[in-house]
Amino acid sequence: MNGSKGGVAFAVIVVLSIAVAVGFVISPQPTSVLSQVIPPNPAYTNSTTLYANAAGWDTPTQYGNTNAAIPVNPTLNYTAGTVVTFTVIETDSLPHNLYIAKGTSENLAAYYSVIGAINPIPGSKYTGEWYAQTPGVYTYWCQVHPTTMVGTINVLPANSTSISNNVVKSTELAPVGVHSPAIQLSISHAVNIQDGFSAISHNSLVLNNCPCFADGPGINWIPIEQIATGIRI
Amino acid sequence: MNKKTKVELMWILGVIAVLAVSMVWNIMLVDNQSAEIAQADTGKIPTGPYVIDVVGRQWDWAFTNYTGNTTYDAFTVQVNHTYTLVITSEPNPGSTAVIHSLLIPQMGLQSYAVPGQTNVIQFTPTHVGAYYFVCVEYCGEYHYTMRGYMTVVN
Amino acid sequence: MALYLTLLEYSIAMSLVGVVAFFVYYLYSSRRDALAEDAESHDYIDPASYARDQLKTKQRFADWSIFLYNDSKSIGLRFIFTSLLFFFIAGAFGILLRVSLTVPTPSVLSPDQYDIVLTQHATLMLYMWAMGITVGLAYYLLPTAIKVRRDNMGSYSSFAYWIWLLGGIFIVLSRSSTRWYFYPPLALQGTLSGAGADNWLAIIGLEMIFVAIMIICIVVIRMILMDRSESVKLGNMSIYAWSVLFTMILAVLSAGPVMIALGMLFYDFFNPIFFTASSGNVLLFTILFWFWGHPIVYIPVIPFFGLIYEMMPTFTGNKVYSYSSAVFGLGLLLVLSMLVWGHHLMNSGLGVAWDLFFSTASFFIVIPSAITVFNYIATMWTAPRIRMTTPMLFIINGIIDFIIGGITGVMQSNVGVNEIVHGTYWVTGHFHFIFLGVTTGIAFAAFYVLFPTFTRGRKYNERLAGWHFALTAIGSFIMSVAWTTGGFLGMPRAVDGYFPFFQPFQDTAILGGLIIGVGQLIFLYNIASSWLKAPSTDTSNILEPDFPEPSGSAVSGGR
Structure with a gap:
């Protein structure tokens, strides 16, 4: 680069690198093998057996149906924090696999391959683990027969508090100390289930039936100008 | 020179x-004021009406008072009483116990919540009102939701 | 069908990469052969030594050949331009972070994306930009500053460069979301909502960067202590060489514990025994980490103090006010910065005695800092006149930012104040004052000073450079002031959502961040457009004084 294009070359490299790096970093991240092998503190375990048939997935245990020819594509429900061990049993002589993706439809951009491929010999068994971690709707399917062998997984929240983090039920808030009067604390705001959290605007915290506020229910928060007064050294 | x-x-x-x-x-x-600085508990965990067990979890704060009532991301204390917070970190189902840190900026009060360690810290609220608290040690995706209000009543 | 198309795309892309790689290797190989013939005709066995002897202490220009030669200046140019590249990448991440905080709930980035971008911004800025530019300027400037007799260990330096670059790429590829702390229970949580699925890759990348740093430290310390010209005594060595020496000693002394800790952390992925609550101690990693984690924030700062001492006299027209107190101050900074790491763990329950010791030690940091700052002020005070060129403006801005950052720093070392501001945006504001003012600002000043040399005698556009300075200085001031103020009221850092009453501080910080971003775009445009012009000045600069070739200098193992 004896010429004068050095700066332009550098600028082009910079712009390209920024585009590649930003695009890569914020792109959806597939769940890695490592996190599936060692799930952190699995709360529950579950075993699910699925019969693989080109006409649809089938679970005899759940539906009392041992006839693999009747496709059901069952909807599977798990509690969040469950390590699910899938057992897939071949019924027809066709190749199958088992993929799971978040969302209501098949998604080849970000999926987890529970069972990559099975040997098309009827009766052969394959197992794979999947960690049902985040609550939500998932889709499981066979990529060889994506239109027929597709079903839904619901991962339900482990406890209600983990979803509505910031809703304080009035029964939960008991008076502290012997002399304090009964207090009802209600926080009025919409809960956005999607991100499990919603903003509490500062004037939504209202204390009811509290004798400490003579003028009844009202706004009671420390104004930002007075915050420094609470500092202890 | x-x-x-x-x-x-x-x-x-x-x-x-x-x-x-x-x-x-x-x-x-x-x-x-060394009692108002977080210290690892030396064996005897204090008990009594003015002791609150605080558990940081992914991703909420659980406050348990001496009657056994637990509130999440909110708790109530009485004014002009010296409270002792017993702070630790535990896993929620399906998650891991990680390091959190409880900060009540208006009280000048902060303590880490460390898995396997119990920190003890004291404070005395002197004004009635609602004080916000936050988690200031990054603890995962929903770190920012570990926040709420402490209510000080008469 | 889609699968086959993807496979086809991959194979075509891989073939193209292979063709390009082969072409580059062909160029490299043919030039290497020509160099070997040339070296043989000059009685050299080793072509690389021949090249280093030929290029030693001569000015090097930024062109592709810096990737072929292993002399110190080429290595330095590699580090300078690569770290500048990572500065722009990490800066883009920083802008993304700001933009996604426009509303109190996650908007542009989802929380997991925000955490990944946050981790990338911090890790890349620290290890790839700050470390990289520090090392790059040291490699580039030291051979002339200390008039090296021999330019040794070039292959080691080259290896260090590549392993450092690869480590940085691994960190990007890992998409880790632990922040740059890597605190274990979270770092071991290999899920999207924890540390990211491939966090182990980030730990490998970090370990590679540490290996590179170790190699660089040994090479540079050797260069300063053993390969110095006899005419340059330690007592009158340039302050910049002193500062680099202190920095490298600091890195060697402090990097060991964290390298071990990262190794243990990596083992914990497969068999969690060291840093878990059940069989180990969670706080153990944080202690080992901060033993390095505090010195790392001094490593990219001390050499830039030295650079200020080198550049300032040119613009003020007099000598540095006090050489001995300058060297003493920087040396004291080396000693004290090893003693204060515990102030990062003040509220973790380690006890009052711990807090008081590290609080007191942190107060002492003010002494060398004040010595340094007063030295700058005295130099400017006694100057006949000060030329306000762009580098000088950056220097003055750096000193002002360092004063503000230093005062906010010593405030938070008080145990009571620390309890309020620990983990809040106050800390973010504090170190952005210093990193943006001193590290980045002085690096820009040095880049502008060296620009005619890099580009074979082209002048940078003064007007654009002025805009770059103004936007960087004003933007970083607005951003950091908003952060320190909000942080004092308890605004937590590293969050994708916040209490709505923190909105004004976040909005102000967004404004400042965007101003900085525009400034860096101007900087990039200035590099590109000024480089296109015809050479109009000579290639000498104030940081590389000419001197007669020292005699009797063959690379060991060469002739």
Whole structure:
């Protein structure tokens, strides 16, 4: 680069690198093998057996149906924090696999391959683990027969508090100390289930039936100008 | 000793003097109020009506008072009583116990919540009102939701 | 069908990469052969030594050949331009972070994306930009600053460069979301909502960067202590060489514990025994980490103090006010910065005695800092006149930012104040004052000073450079002030959502961040457009004084 294009070359490299790096970093991240092998503190375990048939997935245990020819594509429900061990049993002589993706439809951009491929010999068994971690709707399917062998997984929240983090039920808030009067604390705001959290605007915290506020229910928060007064050294 | 050396000596000594004063001040103040600094519990966990068990989890704060009632991301204390917070970190189902840190900025109160360790810290609310608290040690995706209000009542 | 198309795309892309790689290797190989012939005709066995002897202490220009030669200046140019590249990448991440905080709930980035971008911004800025530019300027400037007799260990330096670059790429590829702390229970949580699925890759990348840093430290310390010209005594060595020496000693002393800790952390992925609550101690990693984690924030700062001492006299027209107190101050900074790491763990329950010791030690940091700052002020005070060129403006801005950052720093070392501001945006504001003012600002000043040399005698556009300075200085001031103020009121850092009453501080910080971003775009445009012009000045600069070739200098193992 004896010429004068050095700066332009550098600028082009910079712009390209920024585009590649930003695009890569914020792109959806597939769940890695490592996190599936060692799930952190699995709360529950579950075993699910699925019969693989080109006409649809089938679970005899759940539906009392041992006839693999009747496709059901069952909807599977798990509690969040469950390590699910899938057992897939071949019924027809066709190749199958088992993929799971978040969302209501098949998604080849970000999926987890529970069972990559099975040997098309009827009766052969394959197992794979999947960690049902985040609550939500998932889709499981066979990529060889994506239109027929597709079903839904619901991962339900482990406890209600983990979803509505910031809703304080009035029964939960008991008076502290012997002399304090009964207090009802209600926080009025919409809960956005999607991100499990919603903003509490500062004037939504209202204390009811509290004798400490003579003028009844009202706004009671420390104004930002007075915050420094609470500092202890 | 020329003028330049004098100036250098002056600024070095001046800085050291200012520092010495602030250091001694710092040590005195801290020693007076050492209960208001987070310390790992030495074996006996305090109990009583003014002890609150605080558990940081991914991603909420659980406050349990002596009657066994637990509230999430909110708790209530009485004004002019010295409260002891017993802070630790535990996993929610399906998650891991990680390091959190409870900060009540208006109280000047902060303590880490460390898995396998119990920190004890004391504070005395002196004004009635609602005080916000936050988690200030990054603890995962929904770190920012670990926040809420402490209510001080009469 | 889609699968086959993807496979086809991959194979075509891989073939193209292979063709390009082969072409580059062909160029490299043919030039290497020509160099070997040339070296043989000059009685050299080793072509690389021949090249280093030929290029030693001569000015090097930024062109592709810096990737072929292993002399110190080429290595330095590699580090300078690569770290500048990572500065722009990490800066883009920083802008993304700001933009996604426009509303109190996650908007542009989802929380997991925000955490990944946050981790990338911090890790890349620290290890790839700050470390990289520090090392790059040291490699580039030291051979002339200390008039090296021999330019040794070039292959080691080259290896260090590549392993450092690869480590940085691994960190990007890992998409880790632990922040740059890597605190274990979270770092071991290999899920999207924890540390990211491939966090182990980030730990490998970090370990590679540490290996590179170790190699660089040994090479540079050797260069300063053993390969110095006899005419340059330690007592009158340039302050910049002193500062680099202190920095490298600091890195060697402090990097060991964290390298071990990262190794243990990596083992914990497969068999969690060291840093878990059940069989180990969670706080153990944080202690080992901060033993390095505090010195790392001094490593990219001390050499830039030295650079200020080198550049300032040119613009003020007099000598540095006090050489001995300058060296003493920087040396004291080396000693004290090893003693204060515990102030990062003040509220973790380690006890009052711990807090008081590290609080007191942190107060002492003011002494060398004040010595340094007063030295700058005295130099400017006694100057006949000060030329306000762009580098000088950056220097003055750096000193002002360092004063503000230093005062906010010593405030938070008080135990009571620390309890309020620990983990809040106050800390973010504090170190952005210093990193943007001193590290980045002085690096820009040095880049502008060296620009005619890099580009074979082209002048940068003064007007654009002025805009770059103004936007960087004003933007970083607005951003950091908003952060320190909000942080004092308890605004937590590293969050994708916040209490709505923190909105004004976040909005102000967004404004400042965007101003900085525009400034860096101007900087990039200035590099590109000024480089296109015809050479109009000579290639000498104030940081590389000419001197007669020292005699009797063959690379060991060469002739």
